Amino acid sequence: MNLTDNLSEAFCEVRAALEPLRDDAAAKAMAAYMKNNFEFLGIKTTPRRKAVAPILARRSLDWPLVWDCWHADAREYQYVAGDHLRRIKVFPPAQLDSLRELISTKSWWDSVDSLAKVAGSALGDAAPPTDRAHPASQVIRAWANDRNMWVRRAAIISQLGKREATDLQLLADAIEENLPGTRFGNEFFISKAIGWALRDLYRTNPSWVLSFLDLHGVANLTRREALKHHR
Incomplete structure (x- = not known):
């Protein structure tokens, strides 16, 4: 079985939106700023949010997306999860x-x-x-x-x-x-x-x-x- 078979459709859409924006030089600098605790794609906040906005706009609270983002290696995916959760006006x-x-x-x-x-x-x-x-x-x-x-x-x-x-x-x-x-x-x-x-x-x-x-x-x-x- 391909590992991607277990990933949510929403996460696959997010990944497809972010991967083309990868910037290795920026990723190195971002990782250094975070004490090299995490890997980065090298995508700044504004372009990241713009890239995934149409995907998040279509979804209410989506835990499969959140957990797939949290388990992903690049830190930007955890940021996407946070952006998604903050869209929930009153968290349950x-x-x-x-x-x-x-x-x-x-x-x-x-x-x-x-x-x-x-x-x-x-x-x-x-x-x-x-x-x-x-x-x-x-x-x-x-x-x-x-x-x-x-x-x-x-x-x-x-x-x-x-x-x-x-x-x-x-x-x-x-x-x-x-x-x-x-x-x-x-x-x-x-x-x-x-x-x-x-x-x-x-x-x-x-x-x-x-x-x-x-x-x-x-x-x-x-x-x-x-x-x-x-x-």
């Missing part, structure tokens, strides 16, 4: 376990940050400011104490861009599980994520952020990131 909370598996596989900041936004969409935009009973809120709370550092990062930054719809208690809980002295509290990617989440919220709720920083011992990196826009 019942499928967050599958999203966690993606976050914890082939993990690096690029894929994790993309998927964190998907997790945040599962909360919805009209959710009450604090709703511990919300199924997505319960999952993200558990992620904040996950055995995997990248899953924790996703929990911390899952509400980026939510502004007034931010669940402040969920954000506080996620951060408090990852302050210095906790299991991953001294990791760069965690300290940076906390600072990013606070900086983003500062735009719409500076008093909450300043109060949180006064009450909690955060890493110096976190504080610098959080207060970038503070005057």
Whole structure:
């Protein structure tokens, strides 16, 4: 049996759209930027999205496509999977376990940050400011104490861009599980994520952020990131 027999039709279409755009010189530079953790085709974001847009536009949530992209060697395929998932306006909370598996596989900041936004969409935009009973809120709370550092990062930054719809208690809980002295509290990617989440919220709720920083011992990196826009 040919190995391609087990691949989804959508993935085969994506591959056919991307392969002609391969650029070996760009691929080498992109791999170096990502610490040579992944192979690349050498396709930048805009042409990649343009090439696959007609394919993704025809599909609702397509897990066979997502997993085929995730198992592919070139990193651009994981980016396509992330683009597809972010097209889902409200991600189904019942499928967050599958999203966690993606976050914890082939993990690096690029894929994790993309998927964190998907997790945040599962909360919805009209959710009450604090709703511990919300199924997505319960999952993200558990992620904040996950055995995997990248899953924790996703929990911390899952509400980026939510502004007034931010669940402040969920954000506080996620951060408090990852302050210095906790299991991953001294990791760069965690300290940076906390600072990013606070900086983003500062735009719409500076008093909450300043109060949180006064009450909690955060890493110096976190504080610098959080207060970038503070005057």
